Amino acid sequence: MPAELLDGTKTANEILGKIRSQVAVRVAGGGSKPTLATVLVGADPASITYTRMKRKRCESVGMRSLKVELPAETTTEQLLAEIEKLGNDPGVHGILLQHPCPPHIDERAAFEAIPTAKDVDGVTLGSFADMWFGLGGFDSCTPGGIMRLLRAYDLPLSGKRAVVIGRSAILGKPMAGLLLAADATVTICHSRTPDVAAAVREADVVVAAVGRAEFVKGDWIKPGAVVADAGYNAGNVGDVEHAAAAERAAWITPVPGGVGPMTIATLLEQTLVAAERDA
Numbered sequence: 001m002p003a004e005l006l007d008g009t010k011t012a013n014e015i016l017g018k019i020r021s022q023v024a025v026r027v028a029g030g031g032s033k034p035t036l037a038t039v040l041v042g043a044d045p046a047s048i049t050y051t052r053m054k055r056k057r058c059e060s061v062g063m064r065s066l067k068v069e070l071p072a073e074t075t076t077e078q079l080l081a082e083i084e085k086l087g088n089d090p091g092v093h094g095i096l097l098q099h100p101c102p103p104h105i106d107e108r109a110a111f112e113a114i115p116t117a118k119d120v121d122g123v124t125l126g127s128f129a130d131m132w133f134g135l136g137g138f139d140s141c142t143p144g145g146i147m148r149l150l151r152a153y154d155l156p157l158s159g160k161r162a163v164v165i166g167r168s169a170i171l172g173k174p175m176a177g178l179l180l181a182a183d184a185t186v187t188i189c190h191s192r193t194p195d196v197a198a199a200v201r202e203a204d205v206v207v208a209a210v211g212r213a214e215f216v217k218g219d220w221i222k223p224g225a226v227v228a229d230a231g232y233n234a235g236n237v238g239d240v241e242h243a244a245a246a247e248r249a250a251w252i253t254p255v256p257g258g259v260g261p262m263t264i265a266t267l268l269e270q271t272l273v274a275a276e277r278d279a
């Protein structure tokens with residue numbers, strides 16, 4: 001029997017509905033609108049699309065979005081100064097720096113300029129450490145979105161073998177931390193892993209975060225596994241060979257309509273939390 005779909009669009013819309021109600025209550029009670037600043041450096045077309053989607057969703061739930069767009073030739077120092085300004089602005093509750101920045105930028109330094117309390121995208125070392133030690137830091141949004149999606153479908157993780165393919169700072173590594181915190185036994189595969197297929201064949205839960213279209217082959221998937229595809233390759237193609245994987249998996253995310261919408265819902269949920277902590 002083909003896999004059931006983990007519907008990220010539907011689940012994200014449910015989360016956005018709850019956020020909308022909570023924002024309305026906050027504003028009716030005299031509170032400020034939760035405000036997310038989106039910072040984009042350069043004009044990468046995909047990044048323009050993603051930041052526009054984030055601002056649109058923000059406004060759709062009654063939050064305020066503040067657009068900061070900087071030219072591609074912005075220096076690291078100029079970017080740090082912009083982020084520090086937002087960090088010191090009491091009217092800004094959350095700051096998002098869209099990744100990737102142009103290659104001459106020290107992106108890690110720029111992420112670290114975001115105060116942890118406003119790191120609603122979960123990209124700073126402080127958030128990562130808090131998440132890793134279960135101290136309530138903001139989740140990195142894509143891994144956080146995947147966890148929310150698995151929870152929405154009541155899929156058990158405790159004692160399961162999870163394989164994360166990819167070890168990036170905002171995806172693979174925090175994903176492994178969140179799965180570990182949910183008591184899964186976690187393996188991270190990467191470009192030097194000798195036999196990724198063999199690891200995936202053992203996995204009850206597979207998270208594909210490689211950034212290569214259809215890297216994970218359908219016949220690698222263990223029958224009955226749960227598959228989350230965090231790929232967002234050109235042409236809306238994921239990192240998993242979807243149709244073939246769906247023949248074996250029990251649950252699988254579609255692309256589009258799976259992990260992507262959950263990433264943005266998580267960002268907005270965390271922006272509301274940041275605003276509430278600040279109030």
Ligand SMILES: Nc1nc2c(c(=O)[nH]1)N[C@@H](CN(C=O)c1ccc(C(=O)N[C@@H](CCC(=O)O)C(=O)O)cc1)CN2
Nearest residue numbers: 050097098099100121141142232256257258260261263
């Ligand atoms: N600072 C960050 N940068 C980046 C992140 C991030 O979480 N923080 N993630 C990715 C890209 N990304 C958000 O920025 C993202 C990608 C895709 C989607 C999404 O909803 N995609 C839709 C399809 C969109 C379309 O039709 O064009 C889907 O999957 O249904 C949301 C967010 C890199 N950078």
